[in-house]
């Protein structure tokens with residue numbers, strides 16, 4: 001029987017890249033592909049103890065809860081966020097099932113089919129998927145290492161009249177880059193002037209490698225202009241505690257949060273209450289900041305280990321950034337190379353990465369690739385890089401000489 005699915009889901013095809021990446025599931029393959037945190041960073045014992053304490057309080061935590069999220073967790077979040085320059089109140093916060101759900105809900109409540117959202121070049125792949133499920137379009141704004149280029153942003157705000165500009169300004173996925181203070185201010189001001197809501201997706205902001213002052217949240221820069229606010233800040237405990245808790249949140253203008261809560265009711269009524277209670281138990285009785293500092297050190301070392309292994313030949317073919325935080329390194333091969341073709345050879349050698357192609361809403365830079373440096377245990381990194389080096393050598397040898 002030919003089953004008829006919606007046109008929207010039919011259009012959201014799986015990409016060729018994802019098909020290749022399925023091959024990387026085998027234990028033979030060392031993978032720099034997934035966006036996975038290090039398992040040895042998960043505070044498993046502390047999480048187990050937190051769940052036990054929740055159960056000691058009786059069966060109440062097993063009951064349905066409110067859509068907006070456990071009130072006491074939202075109260076705690078207001079203090080946690082204030083330290084990041086995100087000043088909000090419990091009634092302007094929505095706890096979501098990962099920050100991925102917050103992206104999806106925000107798009108669903110703001111966008112009509114055919115609407116356009118402005119995104120970075122490149123941008124977060126699963127935000128593009130959520131946009132496509134909302135039947136909306138993405139338009140790329142030209143971006144460099146410091147963020148979106150203000151002239152192009154202004155031009156595209158004028159031509160597309162978007163309701164949303166979606167960005168990951170701090171330690172982005174895939175680019176591993178962080179916007180400068182000037183570009184942050186420019187975005188906030190231009191978005192206000194053109195009536196587009198800024199969605200600031202910030203799952204990596206806590207994982208900065210350098211000590212010292214944190215970067216200004218767009219949310220805070222926007223709030224300095226006063227009024228109802230024009231920024232929606234999305235956060236997550238996936239990278240700082242554990243992704244399986246599926247606990248993220250959105251902070252933003254009261255009307256946007258209200259609409260997102262309405263859409264969330266239809267989606268899952270509320271995010272798992274027991275997981276929220278356990279998270280609250282954890283963060284109020286344990287040194288979250290100390291734990292985050294440990295992750296920052298661990299990931300910095302892992303990033304440095306990968307970068308140190310990518311020197312000499314054939315690595316001189318690759319240009320890459322040295323991220324100051326987050327989980328990814330972004331690299332470019334010579335312009336005529338196609339990273340998806342290199343991936344086929346890499347999988348044969350027993351190593352994987354993600355080609356950059358699916359992270360582009362417009363014409364992809366097919367020579368780019370993303371390398372995750374957090375998940376592969378350091379002891380296996382030299383072998384993984386040796387395999388990747390062999391794949392690059394084979395690929396380069398097969399390229400026509402100039």
Ligand code: PMP
Pocket residue numbers: 035097098099100101124168172173201203235236237238243246247248
């Ligand atoms: N935004 C970005 C930029 C991400 O990289 C991720 C995780 N891959 C998410 C949002 C979603 O994370 P979670 O749903 O686990 O909070």
